[in-house]
Amino acid sequence: MNAPVHILYFAWLRERAGAGSEDVVLPDGVSDVGGLIDWLRARSPGMAQAFADPALVRCAVNQEFGNAATKVKPGDEVAFFPPVTGG
Amino acid sequence: MQRIRVQTESFDVAAEMAALQGGDTGVGGIGCFVGTVRDAAGGRRIVAMSLEHYPGMTERAMAAIAEEAGRRWPLLGCTLIHRVGRLLPGEGIVLVLASSAHRAAALEATAFLIDWLKTAAPFWKKEFFAEGGEAWVTAKADDDRAAERWR
Numbered sequence: 001m002n003a004p005v006h007i008l009y010f011a012w013l014r015e016r017a018g019a020g021s022e023d024v025v026l027p028d029g030v031s032d033v034g035g036l037i038d039w040l041r042a043r044s045p046g047m048a049q050a051f052a053d054p055a056l057v058r059c060a061v062n063q064e065f066g067n068a069a070t071k072v073k074p075g076d077e078v079a080f081f082p083p084v085t086g087g
Numbered sequence: 088m089q090r091i092r093v094q095t096e097s098f099d100v101a102a103e104m105a106a107l108q109g110g111d112t113g114v115g116g117i118g119c120f121v122g123t124v125r126d127a128a129g130g131r132r133i134v135a136m137s138l139e140h141y142p143g144m145t146e147r148a149m150a151a152i153a154e155e156a157g158r159r160w161p162l163l164g165c166t167l168i169h170r171v172g173r174l175l176p177g178e179g180i181v182l183v184l185a186s187s188a189h190r191a192a193a194l195e196a197t198a199f200l201i202d203w204l205k206t207a208a209p210f211w212k213k214e215f216f217a218e219g220g221e222a223w224v225t226a227k228a229d230d231d232r233a234a235e236r237w238r
Contacts, residue, residue: 011139011211012223060209063144079141079209083226086138086169086210087122087181087201 002026003075005036009050010081013057016050017080026074033059034068036078050080058083088164089153093145095172098182107166107184114163116190118197120183126176128224132217138171138180141209145169148208156185156200160192167200169210199237206234 004023014020027039041051051057054068060079061070072078090107100121108114124136149167156165166184174180181204185196212224 008141010141010209011213060141060144063141063147065207079144081141081209082211082223084206084209085212085224085226086140086208087205087230 005072005074006077007036007040008077008079010079012082013050013080016046018046026072030072032068032072033061033066033070033078036072037068037080056082089150089157090164090166090168091146091149091153092168093140093142093149093171094168095170097170098168098179100179100182103166103168103182103184107164107186109164111163111186113188114186115188116186116193118183118185118187118190118193118195120181120197120201121179122181122201124174124176124178124180128214131214133176133214134217135176135215136174136180137213137215138169138174139211139213140169140171144209149204152200152203152207155203156196159199160185160187160196162187162192162196165196165200167204169204169208171210202230202233202237205230 002025005026006023008021009017030036030039037051041048058081059066062077104117126133153165153167163186168182170180183197183200185193187193213221215221
């Protein structure tokens, strides 16, 4: 059985995605963050807008910073967010 | 000793310094940085700010930054406190303390800690303007350059 991937959205990505988190079953053929983004942006206009400019989106897989090439497998936690602005 | 917290409530700098020192008379100096909410940005007046973070990852990232400081300087301890939620101009956002036997390590580590905290910990700020409206703060190239000098 395929465990879902837990996806989190923060800041304006959360606002555009319309939710802070969701669980999705990883579609066949998707094995990295870039593939997951391509699949997510095809799902709704809000998602397409959230991921419209990939240069503005950062990600983490299992709470470690990653990039488009970072592998994603069932059960992982994947977060999408803008460049950080703390401090 | 690392003391790392993410909290909504304000912090007391003197109490945090005393807690970090903890009666250790080997401490010769404590570097301190307090980040506060400014009342203007890009010519617009700010009435409030809200800070969001990624619970779980935030604490891990802050611990990793503190560990890196401990590898680079002979620290006796450090404190990283970052507030989240709604904040008003003048309020403290972030507190960085670094203690060492000598001042150079304490001061340099403090600068390193705040530079890396700004670019490597998952916090996001939103500003609320006096004339109405709100906007997420965009990352600054200056902050990236400040962090880059420690690579």
